[in-house]
Amino acid sequence: MTKPVYDALSLSLSYLFMALGVAIVLCGAAWARADRRARKAASEPSTEAVGYLKLTGGTSKRVSPKQWFPVPVEGTVGSARACDVYIPSAEIPGKAGRFTLTQVGMLFSPVGGGSVSVNGIAYRVPVLLDEDSRVEWGSLSFQLNLLDGARDLAAARITPPLSDGSTVEEEPSARRLFRLRRGSPLDSVESDESAETDESDESDEIDYPVDTDDADELTESAATDAE
Amino acid sequence: MARWDLRQRLVMLVMLFTFALGMLAMLHGAPVSGASTMYTADFTALLITIGLLAMIFIGAYLFPKWIGADPLLMTMMNFLCSLGVLVQYSISRGSGLYHALWYAIGSILMVVVSLAVRRVKTLRRWWPHLAILAAMLLIAPLFNTVNGAHAHIPIQRVTDAVTGRSIITLSIQPSEGVKILLIILLADMLSGHSWRPDSVWAMGFAVMCVGLLIAEDDLGTCVLYAMTALLMFFAATGSFTLLFTGVAGGAGSAWLVYQNTGKFRTRVEQWLNPFMRVMDDKGGVGLKGYQIAESLMALAAGGVHGLGYGIRDTFRWVPEYSNDFVFSVVCSQFGAVFALAVLAVYVVILFRGMRIAQRARRRFHALLAIGVTALIGFQTFVIVGGVVNMFPLTGVTMPFISQGGSSMLSCMMLMGILNGVYACADQDEQDARAILGQYSAVRSTFIWTTREVGG
Incomplete structure (x- = not known):
């Protein structure tokens, strides 16, 4: 060229x-x-609050008395800004724990080897929070208030009796779906050995009890039943 | 659906641009020996074009699947890299091949860095090691002088047969690698819960890097480091006091350097009077700001639509046209409108980077994305501003386009960090959606259970 x-x-x-x-x-x-x-x-939709943590006791420099902290469906709580529920107080660890709304109520899982006091008992393992549960970190005390929809979900934890006095078995797939590691007072920090074991078992990440396929299957079966 | 359509359109446009430019590069080829008005077809250019098209496709469709990379970011980056390779090829064949080689190696590094970002949660125990490594890398070039600065470590030298002078043909610039360390370390130090003591370490590290760069006479990189560190501190703390203190400190330091460093004072004088005639060492008359004056003339020669790809007449007198002044070459070959479009592509990358920082759920990742975005943005702003004589010229490269292996590799690694943060944010969003699905399933189960009980 x-x-x-x-x-x-x-x-x-x-x-x-x-x-x-x-x-x-x-x-x-x-x-x-x-x-x-x-x-x-x-x-x-994921930013929708399902409840509130209300400060009921204790004082902190940057937290007003009776201040409310919105709680979404799932997230982290702590004094780090990155937490979904950000409580600016030195008494609360940076990442105090994770919470997840489940069929049986609000599941709270302490992370990083820390503990949380619920209704006066210290836990290092995941614990279920009911309506009006008292959650304490240091001198700060909070009360959990769930909104109507979430309260209904928490109520589903207790299976109502049938007319003949027996109880309804949960739907098997639902039981598999919501297999949770519940905390009990026996798992509290009083037992060092068990606490260590639980600590080793418990990581920062919760095993989400949801299998997406199961969830879809459940939704479809519920829709079929409703028809 | 609209999103996918836009992706296809954008990828097709970028591929069309690369194909057309590559074909022109092939036709341009090399002058036939003895006949300066004839060109032969250059099939090396064809091979390079095919490689670039493959990279655009892989970046837009396969990397998002394999490593969770951001397809928009990848497409924009590949557009700039393709432009860089072919512009370098128009300058000289060896330069283009060299740029393409570093682009390929950088792509591999980008994948590695992107995967690493997804796995690393904290580097706290490695802080001292990384800080010492950064210091050593910045101290090493102090003992060598390349192009009047102590910023490079020479790897290969040849002796000119005519003049007998030693010419450096290959060198590395450690500050290009240290800027990645700076961003990673600052992000980690400032992301902890106890940020007040950690931020002292971060500040100390940033000041050390800036101090060593001043000692190296590498003022352009020094400005980049300082501005990026300042922005990261501001992003982490939200403190305007800290920001204004940093700006005031930077201005004071610049004044001190201006008063005490002849090189910087000369740069400022060249910036103020680029066309002033001065006597040179040999008694001839030259322009005080020769580099800037030639650059401005090349910009003006390009006009609105440019003189055409491969036309070398306008920029051949611009010094360092493959490195610092590559933007002048783009302007002269493609014109002002296209040059503005290239700058707009950088702006899209910056907005995308800030969006990735916003979406990041972890503070460490958010600060990483902010640091990377700030660094690329400042680097582009500083070099383009210098080339168009908006402020004093500093010797930094134009990301993805300028020639230079160290620069290309560091830019690709920075993009790897951004892509890694993007992948993490995507994963977190998917988890949140799974939880939302659980919430819906719980509600459905509850309805089902109560209906059974009621029935």
């Missing part, structure tokens, strides 16, 4: 490159905006 021909071709293609450059920027910006909107729409 001769130089003049190449120069003419190169100059004419420079208009194409200019147009492509502008189109790439516009398309990239549109993609970024669409992605942001889609993610925002998808994540909105």
Whole structure:
């Protein structure tokens, strides 16, 4: 190819490159905006609060008396800013624990080897919180209040008796679905040995009791039954 | 669905751009010996173009599946890298091949870093080791002088047969690697619960790095480090007092350096009067800001639509046109509109980086993303501002486009960090959705149980 021909071709293609450059920027910006909107729409329900932690006792510099902290369906609680329930107090560990709303109530799992006092008993293992449970860290005391929908879910923990006095067996897949490691006073920090064992078993991550397929299956079966 | 359509459109546009530019590079080829007006087809350019197209496809479709990378970020980065490789190829064939080689190695490193970010939770026990490593890497170049600064470690030297002078053909710039260490260490130190004592360590580390860079006379990288560290401190603490103190300290330090360093004073004078005529050492008349003046003339020659890819007449007098002044080459070949589009691509990458930082659920990851985004943004701003004479020129590279193995590798590793944080944020979102699914299932089970009981 001769130089003049190449120069003419190169100059004419420079208009194409200019147009492509502008189109790439516009398309990239549109993609970024669409992605942001889609993610925002998808994540909105997860920010819904199902209850509140209300400060009922103790004082702290940056926490007002009777202050309420919204509790979402699942998340972490602690004095680190990254926590979903951020309580700015030096008496609370950076990441005190994780909580998950389950069929049987609000499950709280202390993390990092720390303990939490629930209704006056110290736990180092996952513990179920009921409505009005008193949760304490240091001198700070909080009361858990669940909203109506969550309270109904917590109530499902007690299976009502049938007319003949017997109780209904839980649906097997549901039992498998919500297999939880419940904490009991026997697992409290009073027993050092058991506490150590529990600590080793317990990691920061909770084994979520949900299998997505099971959850879908359950939803479908419930819908079928409702029909 | 709209999201997928946009992805396809963007990837197609980038591939079309690369293909057209690659074909032009192939046609341009090399002048036939003895006939300066004839060109032969260059099939090496064709091979490079095929490789670049493959990288764009892999980055947009396969990396998101394999390592959870952000497809938009990858596509934009690959657009810049493709442009860089082909622009370097238009400057010289060896330079283009060299750039393509580092791009390929950098892609592998990016995958490794991205996977590592997903696994590392804290580096607290490695703080002293990493800080000492960073200090050693910054001290090592102090004993060598390359291009008037102590920022490089020479690897390979050749002796010029005519002049007998030793010419460095290959060198590494340790500060490019240390900037990754700076971001990782600052993010980890500032992400802990007890940030007050840790932040003292972080500040000490940042000050040490900046001090060593001043000793190296590498003022451009020094400015980058200082601004990135300051932004990370502000992001971690939210303290305007700290921010203003840092800015005031930086301004004071700059004044001190200006008063005591001849090199920096010369740069400022060149920035203020680039076209002033001065006498050179040989008694001739030259321009005071020769580099900037040539760069501005190349920018002006490009005009709105450029002179065309491969036309070398306009930038051949610009010094360091494959490194510091590569933006002048882009402007002269593709024009001002395309150059603005390239800058807009950087802006999209920056917005995407900030979005990834917002989405990150862990403080460490959020600070990592902020640090990486800030560094790439400041680096682009500083070099483009220097090339268009907005402020004094400092010798930093333009990310993904400038020639330089150390720069290319560090930029790719930075993108690996961003992609790793993106993957973690995606994983956390999926977990949250699983919990939400559980919540719905619980509600359904409750309805089912109460109906059975009631029935």
